[in-house]
Amino acid sequence: MEPRQKGALPGGSAVTDDDDRDRRAERRRFDDVALPHLDAAFNLARWLVGTHADAQDVVQDAFLRALRHFDGYRGGDARSWVLSIVRRCSYTWLARNGAAETLPLADDAVMAEPGGPEDPELAALRGADRRRLATLIERLPPAFREVLVLRDLEEMSYREIALACDIPVGTVMSRLARARTALRRAWEKPIAKEPAPREKDRGV
Amino acid sequence: MECREVAGLADAFIDGELEAPRRAAVAAHLLGCMDCRRLVEETREMVEAIRDQAPYYTAPAGLAARVAEAPALALPPDIRDSRWNVRRRARQWSLAASFLAVAVFSSLATYRLAVPTSGEILVDELVSGHVRSLMVDHLTDVASSDQHTVKPWFNGKLDLAPPVKDLTTRGFPLVGGRLDYVGGRPAAVLVYRHRQHVINLFIVPDNPQRPTTAAPVVRHGFNVLAWRDAGLQFWAVSDLAVEDLGKFRELVREAES
Structure with missing residues (x-):
């Protein structure tokens, strides 16, 4: 993706034509760089802000900002660049909206699911597992959640994550390890009634 | 290498993020240490569960269009009202269509590419x-x-x-x-x-x-x-x-x- 030349075309007609063309070229270049990462952007925003509608707003805002600051993009990893902006917008949103403690599903509801004598019992069980896992991930503090999402769902390298989150690679490594450990412990634990499971409640 | 150190490196080991000497040291330790092997195994299972079962939220179809539309506002108003207006509209629409195509395609592509x-x-x-x-x-x-x-x-x-x-x-x-x-x-x-x-x-x-x-x-x-x-x-x-x-x-x- 090489930068296009600013076009001072010969026979200079109306200045606005050239400007228009430049902007258009710039837009196209932006689209090439940023749009392929729309899904990654939405996934990250959705995991950080918690609802579909809010994630859409955040992503739209982020892309607008990305376009405005596109001249600051110096090539390199486009996905990390886009995600770093999405991430900042997500945190701005969270700060403004009071970082709602999202607990979308009560554990009791999750537990009540399997055991129904319907034929796809296994499917129900799996569905319940999925929801429980999603809930547990949502309970991780955002700094840990984002690293986990970028690694295990987005499959980015530690270096790319470090770029996107603006933290050292070593921090990516330790946060990821702590996130997975917390998740593993919570997963293995019989379902707790309390929203925030604490380690010392049970001697695990 | 000691168990404590291995425990700290288990995730990076699984993710293929250790440089060769440390990776080799961890692998050598795992051969002789059941506990650490179990730890690595359990962590790997957790990672696989996350990959397989945690939702990946793909962008809703409307979002590509919204994103494509919004930045058009960034164009200064004098150009908008210029004689290019009609042609621009038309191009905008075709651009919007191509964003959609790109978005749909890339959502498929990333899904496939993510696996190997x-x-x-x-x-x-x-x-x-x-x-x-x-x-x-x-x-x-x-x-x-x-x-x-x-x-x-x-x-x-x-x-x-x-x-x-x-x-x-x-x-x-x-x-x-x-x-x-x-x-x-x-x-x-x-x-x-x-x-x-x-x-x-x-x-x-x-x-x-x-x-x-x-x-x-x-x-x-x-x-x-x-x-x-x-x-x-x-x-x-x-x-x-x-x-x-x-x-x-x-x-x-x-x-x-």
Whole structure:
């Protein structure tokens, strides 16, 4: 993706034509760089802000900002660049909206699911597992959640994550390890009634 | 390396994010330490559960259009009202359509592209296992060209009985065998030689979910050839030319049947 030349075309007609063309070229270049990462952007925003509608707003805002600051993009990893902006917008949103403690599903509801004598019992069980896992991930503090999402769902390298989150690679490594450990412990634990499971409640 | 250190590196180990020496040190420790092996195994299972079961939220269809639309507002108003207006509209629409196409396509593409990493990590593990065996003078745990010595040596050490055949007469003398740790589990390794080249043949029980590519893979100048046979999965790793490695595979397969 090489930068296009600013076009001072010969026979200079109306200045606005050239400007228009430049902007258009710039837009196209932006689209090439940023749009392929729309899904990654939405996934990250959705995991950080918690609802579909809010994630859409955040992503739209982020892309607008990305376009405005596109001249600051110096090539390199486009996905990390886009995600770093999405991430900042997500945190701005969270700060403004009071970082709602999202607990979308009560554990009791999750537990009540399997055991129904319907034929796809296994499917129900799996569905319940999925929801429980999603809930547990949502309970991780955002700094840990984002690293986990970028690694295990987005499959980015530690270096790319470090770029996107603006933290050292070593921090990516330790946060990821702590996130997975917390998740593993919570997963293995019989379902707790309390929203925030604490380690010392049970001697695990 | 101590357990405490290994515990801190387990995640990076699984993710293929350790540089070769540390990866080798962790792998060596895992061979001898059940507890750490369990830790790595459980972590790997957790990671797989997240990958398979946690939702990946793809952008809703409308979002691509909204994103495509919004930045158009960034154009200054004087241009908007210029004589280009009509043509611009038309182009805008076609742009919007192409954004949609790009968005839809890329959502498919990223989904597909995201998958093969675990296979790549496996290849990395195999190659570093091979390199380690050459480097730290730990080519074999049992050094013998006698298949009747090598085969029983694996008894009780692994949950599989690797097919051991001496291929000396075919130009691939058996050097010995050893245990290694690959793809999250202990593996039998048979070591063969062909002229000056060492071949590590990794063998684990077949797991249909584990990716293999039939085509040879080149990594750091080593060739990796994978195949499945009789409920087992094989990887031959060597600096041998691909053709010779292919010949080796045929010989091993023949010997088995």
